[in-house]
Amino acid sequence: MVGLSCTLASEDLKGEFLQLLRGGHHCEGLVQVGYHGQQGLLCGDSWDLELAALVCRQLDCGKALAVPTYVIQPEESPQVVLQGVHCQGAESSLWECSLGPWGTTWDCGCQCISAVHCSDGNLASLQLSGGSSPCTGTFEIKMQADIILKCGLPKEEASIFCRQLGCGSALQGSTAHLQGSLGAEQLKVVTCQGTETHIFNCRFNLNLLDQCDHSSNTVVVCSGHMEARLVGGDHTCAGLLEVRRGLTWGTICEADLDLPTANVICRERHCGSAVSTPRGAHFGRGSGPVWTEAFHCMGNESLLFDCPRGPGHWELCNHSHDAGLRCSGESVYRALRLRDGQSRCDGRVEISLDGVWSRVLDDAWDLRGAAVVCRQLQCGTAEGAYDAPAPGYGVVPVGLQHARCLGNESHLDQCNLSMSLLVPVESLPDAGVVCSGLGDLEVPPGEATYEVINDVPSPELYEETVGIEDEFQVSEWLLDPQDAHPALNEGGDGESFSHGYDDIMLEETAS
Structure with missing residues (x-):
């Protein structure tokens, strides 16, 4: 059970109060009100950015960034809610608005509860990341604590975001790997009507926040890219x-x-x-x-x-x-490939030096280096970084030790590299990578060969740029357990991660 978060409530002499619950910060969460001797949550039927802005101002929490809703699930108990809230826009507090009757969540047309992320809370920004221009990339929800949630953004919703970025309309949306038994329409983290001018005017389904940190098969592409x-x-x-x-x-x-x-x-x-x-x-x-x-x-x-x-x-x-x-210069970027994995976007990292494929060794290999490799290979984002078993065939020379990456580099050559063999090879593990997918393979006409020509990968090799990844420790929550790479399931408990509202026990909020 999730306990009530500490909140700063706006309260007047009549006993009316306003506060945000369950968000982990007093400037974000579900909207709870006390009015006419009753307390409960705020029905989400008329919830919009203008009303959310009023709530944030009243709580001294800055501006309203996002206006999500919490969708009540069938197994949850009905909640007491305040309905029919209508404001003109000039009010200084919620109590100056027209307030409707009390009811239950089943009386709400959307059967949902209002929530808000104010600018003084944890939500930092929404962005497209890892693309080759500002008009393409993976849709990310970035939190103030450097937590990044990678979520799908369907084409209609992506068009709203593309226009907001000055990038025209969306030519391609993205679909996240969301877990659950709900239908596809219910699994949308962001839902827009199509007329919004800003993505924050759309509804965010808070129920799915804990499920949307799975990499997408595709990236958003705007017409301006x-x-x-x-x-x-x-x-x-x-x-x-x-x-x-x-x-x-x-x-x-x-x-x-x-x-x-x-x-x-x-x-x-x-x-x-x-x-x-x-x-x-x-x-x-x-x-x-x-x-x-x-x-x-x-x-x-x-x-x-x-x-x-x-x-x-x-x-x-x-x-x-x-x-x-x-x-003036030939590309200095050496070719990479992943070997001995389950696909060409998964396995032990090898680097080509003067035409000879060589091992990459590192005793501190992490997701930052893995993110660079996945980006260079056009394999999406990094889902895992692990110590790979040494090759079991022939003699494969060592080409690189100790790649120290920030995680935002386009190619492994841009990281801080040590080419000298200062440490006995036997003491260093091979660097292994699990990427999110195969990416979009585009081969110019006449170049579908089994060698790397003009940075175009063959069906066995894959090289170029896409994606970015955060600096989280590798742990089982990164992957669906059924799809996890065997190397990630061998020992180690990892760290659990929880953010959002999926395990809310709402009955505590009713009086």
């Missing part, structure tokens, strides 16, 4: 320039690629600066659309996404004039 890649060259920093807009890869006309824009693309690809922009489809012709909108970069932007855009020079451009680009 764009990124660049180079394909068909002799190394990863040269080739046909392809630009992705939303979900579609296309080319740009050679006349629309100037030096400042080329430098931004090379920098985005971690390839130094632009050396040349070969014309006449030098690296081959593309197969997608030829974008007629041109980029007008200043040259100091970090991403192509940040550059101004406008009409191109030649609206009738075709693939015979596709732009190419050669940057």
Whole structure:
């Protein structure tokens, strides 16, 4: 049973009071009111951001960030609730609003209870994380205590969030791995009507918070997302320039690629600066659309996404004039792969040094390093980091020891690495990784080979960028026990994790 959290109540001389329960902080939780000699919870039928803002102001808790509801389950006892609360917007307290009669939760049309996250509480932000632009990534609920809940965001709800970010509409939503027996519609953590201007105006189902920390198979992609890649060259920093807009890869006309824009693309690809922009489809012709909108970069932007855009020079451009680009440096990122696991996104980490696959050893391997590996391999987010059994075939040399990562790096090479063999190999375990999924494999035409060409993985290898992961200790709550990797089930109790409202005993709140 969850005990009542400490609260700061707003109370007047008439015995009326207002407080938030069960949120772990006095500025977030279920809304409890005392009115006309009775106390109970607040029906969620008319609950919205404006009413929640009034509650937060009255409690000196800042602004209202989110207006979730707690959905009453059939097995729970009916609760006393205050119904029919209507405010004009200029009130300084809830008691100045029109307040309806008392009833039970079964009298509420939504059969739900109002809740709120105020800005002075634990909720920090909602964000898309781990994408190659601000308009794509995994939907995350970030708490003040550095707790990150990764939740699915269906396409309709994702469109609200995309518009809020200035990224257009959603082309692709995401679906989280939620556990439970409810129908798909009931398993939505966030539910929007489609007319909201802000994701915080939507309803958050608090019942699912403890179940939504499972990685999603897909990421949210907004129509404003764009990124660049180079394909068909002799190394990863040269080739046909392809630009992705939303979900579609296309080319740009050679006349629309100037030096400042080329430098931004090379920098985005971690390839130094632009050396040349070969014309006449030098690296081959593309197969997608030829974008007629041109980029007008200043040259100091970090991403192509940040550059101004406008009409191109030649609206009738075709693939015979596709732009190419050669940057100053070959990619320094060494190829990675995962071996001896249950899929190509799970197993013992190996790194390619001068064409030789070598072991990665680390006596302090954790989720931060695993997050980087999963991102580089386009395998989603890290669900586990473990000591892998040493390879049982042949002699595999040691290529890397002691990778110290922050967790936000794009490639393992960006971590603090020790290449020297200062510790006897026998005393160090192999680094093992369990990633959330296979990611979106995109292979340019003609390159579906079993070798790594232009950073495009074969059916056995998988390399590039996606995702991010927090710094939690590896424990069984990260995975469904039925799906857990065998290495994560061998000994160790791990830490349990609980956040949210799933085990609320609501009957205590009624008088």
